[in-house]
Amino acid sequence: MHVVWLKRDLRLADHAPLHAALDAADDGNGLLLLYVAEPERQAQPDVSDLHLAWDLANARALLQAVDQRGGTMRIEVGDAVDVLDRLNNVEPIHTIQSHEETGLMWSWNRDRRVLQWCTEHGIPWTEHAANGVVRRLKNRDRWNGMRNRRMAADALPAPVALPPPQKLESVDASPEWVPPYNTIVTTPLKPGEMEAHRWLDTFLDQRYTRYLPTISNPATSPEGSSRLSAYIATGVLSVRQVVKAITATRLRANQLRAEDRSVLAKNVNAFASRVSWRCHFVQRLEVETTMDTTAINPELCTQLGRQDDDTRFQAWATGQTGWPFFDACMRSLIATGWINFRMRAMLQSVAAYTLNLPWQRTGQHLAKLFIDYEPGIHWSQIHMQSGVTGINSVRAYSVTKQSLDHDMQGEFIRTWVPELAMVPTPYIHEPWTMSTEMQAAIGVSIGTTYPTPIVDESEARTKGIAAAYAAKRNEQVNARSAAVYTKHGSRKQRGRRPTSRRTTTAKPSTTAQPVRPSLQRSLLDFEGTHPR
Ligand SMILES: Cc1cc2nc3c(=O)[nH]c(=O)nc-3n(C[C@H](O)[C@H](O)[C@H](O)COP(=O)(O)OP(=O)(O)OC[C@H]3O[C@@H](n4cnc5c(N)ncnc54)[C@H](O)[C@@H]3O)c2cc1C
Helix, strand or coil: CEEEEECCCCCCCCCHHHHHHHHHHHHCCCEEEEEEECHHHHCCCCCCHHHHHHHHHHHHHHHHHHHHCCCEEEEEECCHHHHHHHHHHHCCCCEEEEECCCCCHHHHHHHHHHHHHHHHHCCCEEEECCCCCCCCCCCHHHHHHHHHHHHHCCCCCCCCCCCCCCCCCCEECCCCCCCCHHHHCCCCCCCCHHHHHHHHHHHHHCHHHHHHHHCCCCCCHHHHCCCCHHHHHCCCCCHHHHHHHHHHHHHHHHHCCHHHHHHHHHHHHHHHHHHHHHHHHHHHHHHCCCCCCCCCCHHHHHHHCCCCCHHHHHHHHHCCCCCHHHHHHHHHHHHHCCCCHHHHHHHHHHHHHHCCCCHHHHHHHHHHHCCCCCHHHHHHHHHHHHCCCCCCCCCCCCHHHHHHHHCCCCHHHHHHCHHHCCCCHHHHCCHHHCCHHHHHHHCCCECCCECCCCCCHHHHHHHHHHHHHHHHCCHHHHHHHHHHHHHHCCHHHHHHCCCCCCCCCCCCCCCCEEECHHHHHHHHHCCCCCCC
């Protein structure tokens, strides 16, 4: 049989490995779609039950769709090598097809073990490019063009029939201890490819009008934002499918009145930019596989000297800091698995600049809470919002300013911090400024029913900002920042820098890369940090 090893690509449409397996199945052998829930992944400090539960819900929806096409899919639990070995003993595997996975170090190591097993058993394993990420890229200069050409290529249709293997049947061996995702968080998202496309359509047909107006408001963005991230992260939607839908929407715009056309252009262009940033960030992880533990500018981290402190961490992590708007954001994230970009940035920035906490532990905590956890974006953003790259500006969010900007009347605070529901609006952003008499009159006692601020925000943040600028002046930090910029910085801004180079375009390699033992050495040698 031919195996399609599903990882973060739980869909039937725009699935190159599936099409390759169908072609291979012309030899008379059927194909098996395989999803492995790996205990090793579950044991990672950045992975939570929510991630597994959402993936499994989508895997189950896919299994149903596969069954409807006469095909076979198995959801197995275990180490990938063990599962492949077991299945190979039941029905011999002729080929394995999968997408390239850009993940943290453990996933590269697992892929190495799978490669070794394939080599020992003489089974060819072919990996196909995923989204806009280009593997074995020598430098970033030509990446943008490559990504755009990939997005412009046709999306593959979902196959109508899937020839099954001879001896294996569909099985859902999902672990019973994983609770349904919608008991872990309250979310409007429903699993499966059809739901994902419906969600995409509702956004590009209608919801986009509220995209920019609500983008940073924690109360209204859950409805105004696309909320597609969870589908893209688990691969129920490919980035190319989203890009194609954007193109179709732009074409449709010609039929609209000028005023509506302008609303569409503004909102859909902003959305499209973000979709392209996604690939840019995941491309970073392709060569920085230890982004979750190692700073890309270690000299800057040393200079900053941030220290772990469990009391501060726990208050931050559970939404008990004593800053109402911050606590409301953290609690709403814990309850729903999602919060908008600006609030994610604020949560991490407060941890780093104001609470002086190291980024690794807080980054893991946030990763576990996000239903849309995507390591490439997440760790890049964690570094940026903590001010540890050396190439981004110092941006330390003030909780009180965000509170006044995005929740002037305190409604969001009252929803998520009910113990402050009775606080009058003039005090809702800084309830500790209420007199003891006023607190007693409304039944609130700062320090008892709601915490006193964990630190003086203004003082601590000012100190954090000063420390960040001081660290950036260090010579070794500067030297490293220049190297980081050359390797990862946005190519769009290069023209403004004296070091800029004109970029040339070359034909991208769009063909799938067979993973052969002979390639191993060159893969290991690539860029020094590249794991394969
Ligand atoms: C500290 C921090 C951690 C983050 N971690 C993640 C993460 O784990 N997974 C994740 O998908 N996004 C992450 N983001 C980026 C962003 O906040 C989310 O993509 C966005 O909020 C998802 O909601 P949406 O789908 O409605 O986004 P939209 O605004 O509708 O954007 C559409 C798509 O573009 C991509 N996108 C949006 N913003 C960004 C961005 N700034 N950088 C790269 N791609 C972007 C996402 O795939 C998103 O689904 C993080 C941001 C910060 C500041």
